[in-house]
Amino acid sequence: MNKQIIHTDKAPAAVGPYSQAVSCSPNKMVFLSGQIGLDPSTGKLEDRSFDLQVKQAFKNMICVIEASGASLDNIIKTTLYLTDLSKFETVNSIMSDLFPKPFPARTTLEVSSLPKGAKFEIEVILSM
Template identity: 40%
Template sequence: MESESQIKVNMLSSDNAAKAAPTYSVATSVKVGDATFIFGAGCIGLDPKTSKLVSDDLKEQVTQSMENMKAILEDNGATLKNVTRCQLYCLTMDDFAAINEVYATFFPEHLPARACVAVKELPLGAKFEILCDAVL
């Protein structure tokens, strides 16, 4: 019989970001040696107080999505400088320049690996979603 893995997956939470649906965590973490890897769930522009989209405006949604992701990281001991990769989702690549304008205010010098993909639809009618991975 194979031995059980010694790696434990921890479910993370945040009191300062929009809540996750009951079917997933806002992020998970795994400690390997001296490093802790954080894997974030997708963040859309939900207001943490109302759980509703902040507005219909793309830039406001991008800003709130990024703020939610930042809060999740900070509530779990990381900062934006710990981010290693981001995945961005939008409804059209016509929004790429506006997304980059907001994104650059969060990552002015530290530039994680990144992908941006246009998709047909996002949860709750959102126009933008981001997920990030980080390492401590």
């Protein structure tokens, strides 16, 4: 397996022992680590509203996707983590405005907590 680490300064640095994303060949697949709503310039969590935190997480995700040489069209699977599943429709609304059709497969989970006190996290798998 040919493994390549993907990193961009346009998204927050890893907050633990992991990479922002890893790709592998020969059929290039890219596995993004979970992205939360950290502002990459300050390293602080977007905490003004849930909507803004979700949008920042998506911005971070897009920056890592672009660093891999891909686009939103390459996403085949998403996993969403929310600390409050009652916010599910808010995330759906933001995603439907951002993601191109046909939409990727998705799993959504409610979790008790996320790193840095985030309320939302997204991870994706890309196929290129």
